[in-house]
Amino acid sequence: MRQIIKNRHEFFVLSKIRSRFVLLTLLLSFFALFSQAFYLQGMQNEWLQEEGFNRSNRKIILLAYRGKIFDRNGKVLAGSAPVQTIKANPVSVKFQKGQKNKLAKLLKLDPKYLDQKLRKKNRPYVFLKKRLSPKVAAQIMALKIPGITLDKEYRRYYPGNASSAHVVGYLGSDGNGLEGLEMAMNEALSGEHGFKKVLIDAKRRIVDELSEVKVPKDGQDIHLSIDSRLQEKTYEALKKAVDKHEAKSGSAILIDAKSGEVLAMSNFPSYNPNKPLTTIEAKNLKNRVMTDAFEPGSTVKPISVAVALEKNVVNVRTKINTTLKGHYKVGKHTIYDTHAYGTLTVKEVIQRSSNIGAVKIAEKMTAKSLWSIYNNFGFGRKTEIEFPGETRGELKSYKSWKKSDRAAISYGYSLSGSLAQIVRAYTPFANSGELKPLSLIKKNEPVIGKRVLSTKVSNQILNILESVVSEDGGTAPHAQVPGYRIAGKTGTAKKSLIGRRGYGKKYTASFVGIAPVSKPKFIMAIMIDEPSKGGIYGGPLAGPVFKEVMSTALKLYSVPQDGLNNEVIERKNGVNINITI
Amino acid sequence: MNLNFILFILLIFFALAKINFQHQYRTLHSKLEIENQITLELREEKMKLQIEESSKSANGRIQEIAKKRLGMQAPKKNQKKIIFNK
DSSP, X not given: OOOOOXXXXXXXXXXXXXXXXXXXXXXXXXXXXXXXXXXXXXXXXXXHHHHXXXXXXXXXXXXXXXXXXXXXXXXXXXXXXXXXXXXXXXXXXXXXXXXXXXXXXXXXXXXXXXXXXXXXXXXXXXXXXXXXXXXXXXXXXXXXXXXXXXEEEEEEEOTTGGGGHHHHOOBOTTSOBOSHHHHHTHHHHHOBOEEEEEEEOTTOXXXXXXXXXXXXXXXXXXXXXXXXXXXXXXXXXXXXXXXXXXXXXXXXXXXXXXXXXXXXXXXXXXXXXXXXXXXXOGGGOSOHHHHOOBOOGGGGHHHHHHHHHHTTSOOTXXXXXXXXXXXXXXXXXXXXXXXXXXXXXXXXXXXXXXXXXXXXXXXXXXXXXXXHHHHHTTTTSOOTTOOTTOOOOBOOOGGGOOHHHHHHHHTTOSOBBOHHHHHHHTHHHHTTTEEOOOBSBOOOSOOOOEEOSOHHHHHHHHHHHXXXXXXXXXXXXXXXXXXXXXXXXXXXXXXXXXXXXXXXXEEEEEEEEEEOXXXXXXXXXXXXXXXXXXXXXXXXXXXXXXXXXXXHHHHHXXXXXXXXXXHHHHHHTTOOOOXXX | OHHHHHHHHHHHHHHHHHXXXXXXXXXXXXXXXXXHHHHHHHHHHHHHXXXXXXXXXXXXXXXHHXXXXXXXXXXXXXXOOOXXXX
16 A cells, blocks of 8 residues: 655655665675675685686696707708697587588598597597698688687608608607607607796786796707718619519618718618508518628628738738639538639639638638627627617627637628628728728717728728729629729628528628729618529629619719729620719 | 875876786787797798608609609710710
């Protein structure tokens, strides 16, 4: 019922009730606010401060970049670039009309497969696609599908593909190196991630840095001694030889004769480190130049002859009777030559690769002096490269040698070494008697070696080795490089049986060469393993690989020609020549 | 009285100046962060270009293009001449 106020007094009486009501309401409100304020600021203070801090402060990870691997000319052999990973939260993904098909198309996935992935509702997220290019990832994010998120990660790329895979190696899914230099130099390459705490505003922009900062330490870049042009050439030449001779594999190493820097180190078959690891065959992973030891055969004959010359046991003209039968008995063992050579000079023993001649020269020396020289030339010791899984080869102590061991060692059996050790053992012949340490890292200063031979003897051996390539009766005419004087030695060795004593019918064909003879610049060693077509000898099998790679190397490094007279020698033999100037 | 008033005015002025500088600092810091981000992106771009350059300048690839696209070939034996510089 409506009440009518008749006068002013009556109005104030009514308003007093109202005012008390309002006052009470206000008091109650203040009390409520006060209690709430007391509760929040007094009792919930810490929690609230923490919440506030969490909303405005962020810890940002500052990624350290993994170091790059460069070749000697600054070309990238391994580098990391960002790729995007698309993730989805199966619970919160909601497609609008046509979005699912667009997403499937961009991801190059079947929409049914996408459905199948998104059915896993019990998972916080599922990976839809890894390693997407930033462009495609941006297109996907532009679709603005709820529940689809983007993660940035880094992928390692290897532009050298299969040709440099064995040197560079590859990374595992955890970002650590699993093979090659990626593994050997993992610590230096990795670096350390950092972080910083920042203050962000409502628009999520960073507006201030808080005190806690850890500066990221990028991984170190590594400049290798490898020349990717020669690396690629070596790989191609090996591939051609292995295919042509239907061999099991082929390996080669090319070094700078003066510094010991490795310019190319390659094996075939190899693998492509850019492809998923599951597609790589385990047997192709090994860098056989470094990890596999084999009996080198005749390629080590110059070493034992060098010692004999050094100790004045023989001179280059000393005549050695290699018998007219072509075989020679040492204890219970018979040693054979490919032909019956009769009497040969020391030079001819190397030139024609006479096993009997090498044994007879070795017989003039003590076991200890023979062992010392092989040891001094680096057999039985790892190279200075420190490559993962590197073999030290085998050089038994002379104290345990039987008579047959001493004979066998003189022509490259009863000892084993890696191709890297063999190429190192040839450095004294190119450096007036100094053995140079090998290196995969680019050197900017002259490298001091260890003297193992006199200048006179090393030059004598170099000249004998030149006759192996260029003179009639030499075993390596296939290694001739027109326009240049080449020195080298072939090797053909039977492979020992696995798990049994003795030798089977499988061979390794090898060649070690030095170019040019007048001023040695390069040394290269090649080994073709188990050839099954087109012969078994080192000269015709490994020689052409040397010729192909060395022609390119000499041209690329503008090495002056020192052997234009080669033309005359080859024409005398009726062999066609290609001279390239 | 006057001194107190002046100090009060100064206090207000410096308080406002502090707020203003804080705001300017945060705005500039935000811009710096954006620039830093751009630097990182450019660094990554450089890396990508280096990788691309390395893979595209591979001898094998150039040889293939020279042979197939440009029809180039190595000179034959009879096309070569030896020049002696006496």
